[in-house]
Amino acid sequence: MNNAAVMPHLKLVPELYCENIEVTRQFYTEVFGFKVKYEGPEEQFIYFTLDGVDVMVESIAGVGRRWVTGEMEKPYGRGINFQWDVINIGAIYERVTRLSPASIYLSLETKSYQCDDKVAMQQQFVVKDPDGYLFRFCSDC
Template identity: 35%
Template sequence: MTTDRSQPRPMLVPELNITSLPASLAFWRDLLGFRILYDRPEEGFAAIEREGVEFMLEEYDTGPDERLGIWDTGPRERPYGRGINFEITVRDVGLLLEALSRGGWPLFFGPEERWYRVSPHEETGVHQFLVQDPDGYLLRFSQPLGRRPSRAASL
């Protein structure tokens, strides 16, 4: 599959090593609404996008690149990506929550409304939840709620 790239490529595109491209696409594409930008199914690879956020998914040891194994920084144990979560800003977390619920996919945390201090006098708010993909990568979907005066500043 090839898609016209009318937008410039993001400056950061995480590439996630996965165990099964079909299982990952059932989650990322079918449940979360990411679209395939281009893929190489014979190599277990797909580049995906949703609302300007891109990821690359690649099965371990299925491509012709013998260097893949030397990029491992430790043992391959689930959940993958321990110690990182990817915050993905979306217009409406409610749509994703509904899709995950219909698909019987469990949430890792939330949903919640959370306010974060960004300066001594201001907070920014999000409606967010966390979910793990089939390989255990932790995804934090976040819908902006705007800004408000910091509660700490008023104390």
């Protein structure tokens, strides 16, 4: 029996804390171009999606359970970056540079990576969101 045929589609959906849910909403929708998949206003929670990639964001000041293992101080995203494979990296980069140029952590570049016996090429850039999380947008060349 082929296990791949019966396995459901699984994916990782990070849930991040933010300081101000409205600032985060504006940044993720207007600057990144994410769409709101659903939200819980009373919990100050938003589920975003872009090109089939999802991220959940919740205000640290919201009501409900918290999964916090230590003191929260900015930048919240220390030591981690999230890579998003996107369809139109040029359009996203143009929007970010136009609407929030100070958020660009690494400008658009083309990198090559050795993958077995082949060289893979990808365009990428990194943005720092208002809470310090790093997002690396990339696209195969």
